[in-house]
Ligand SMILES: Nc1ncnc2c1ncn2[C@@H]1O[C@H](COP(=O)(O)OP(=O)(O)O)[C@@H](O)[C@H]1O
């Protein structure tokens with residue numbers, strides 16, 4: 001397939017959210033006007049229900065297809081909004097980004113389980129608490145050795161004292177921004193830094209190309 005030119009001066013970036021349900025992924029994107037490739041949005045599109053869990057393979061196959069298409073179209077930044085809790089779940093995105101000459105970054109929503117449970121309760125017990133605890137047990141924070149060029153950690157703006165208990169104080173971050181604070185843990189050089197204040201998801205459209 002003919003590939004659209006890559007964004008001027010840089011590699012395309014794939015930015016993968018990692019975090020439990022309720023950790024604030026979708027809110028973070030919405031507050032910044034970012035339209036991510038979202039597994040919940042695809043559930044709604046494909047199965048008429050954004051909570052449908054019965055077609056996981058279809059949902060994620062579609063998500064990866066859309067990511068490949070965006071990379072072929074030369075889109076400079078693609079965000080992925082899904083839990084991506086394990087290395088096995090994250091591996092395909094790392095591979096796809098690399099296959100297209102792109103950089104891969106993780107955006108880790110490091111909200112304590114108690115915070116996620118509380119938010120989950122407030123939105124109407126969307127995910128059963130038992131399932132939330134199971135998911136928390138599977139969560140493996142993203143690590144540089146997986147192949148990420150950058151890992152950014154987002155923490156809740158105001159963790160309660162209860163939520164903080166049991167966590168090491170030394171690795172908790174300052175709150176900020178209402179949407180959490182970012183802290184870069186691993187920061188390999190990328191093609192081109194994004195100028196401050198610009199929105200990656202609405203970068204200029206590259207020259208049009210015909211679909212295959
Ligand atoms: N930074 C935040 N501070 C307070 N509440 C938040 C924050 N981020 C998200 N929430 C609330 O938590 C709930 C879950 O957030 P959401 O973004 O849907 O999480 P996720 O996409 O990770 O499942 C929502 O009701 C949202 O309003």
Ligand SMILES: [Mg+2]
Nearest residue numbers: 025026027040
């Ligand atoms: Mg969400």
